[in-house]
Amino acid sequence: MNISTAFADGRLTAYFAGELDQHEARRAMQTMDELLEEYLPRDLVVDLSGLNFMDSSGIALLIRVSRRIRETGGRMWIENPGQQPKRVIDTAGIDRLIPVTVRNL
């Protein structure tokens, strides 16, 4: 999975592209830790529009990232999940923990 970023006005957007499973999650968590340390964002948006697949390892990663950003008083939300990632997010119920929005592209 690739993570690309955009940063402006205290908001970091991380674009996930590819597939997020247990094999990918460890490296992705490391990358997210480094990004949060580098940018110290006030807001973190995780954009999933390029993510073709996610399983519960991705859920664990999103939960851990949300904990990190909350430790520094920041906010996080998920944007534009595709059909399969959204189904996993809904089943896991984490939209109650992390807001999920669909932004018109």
Add this chain to the structure above:
Amino acid sequence: MNAENYIKLEFPSKSCNEAYARTAAAAFAAQLDPTLEELGDIKTAVSEAVTNCIVHAYPDTVGRIRMRLRILPENRLEIAVQDWGRGIENVDKAMEPLFTTGGEERSGMGFTIMESFMDRLRVRSKPGRGTTVTLLRRIRSRGEPG
């Protein structure tokens, strides 16, 4: 029960094989003409089952995983994921949502997702001997009311 078709795959418990297992299951399921959503559900359930073998059955070693897929009458797909690893002490406990022995890196949602995405889930395990997770999903033929 006689299968109309089947494949058996065996591979080591390396995390790079998670994607391979998903793709292999989707390729076999294609003969039932599933929708994209059904394929997504099957791939997700397989990913969870195989990941459990890698993370929990063989935590400190690389062991064998066997995946058998069968087409059963009435458009049913059966997937059995078997390992010869650590086994599960308490299957009911392991299947509780959010329960995990895997620490911070795991969400404890694997069995919940398998149960939600498939029609039936069965777990058989013997501590020290291994575990078999069997998943069943009926693929609705196109044109059937949803």
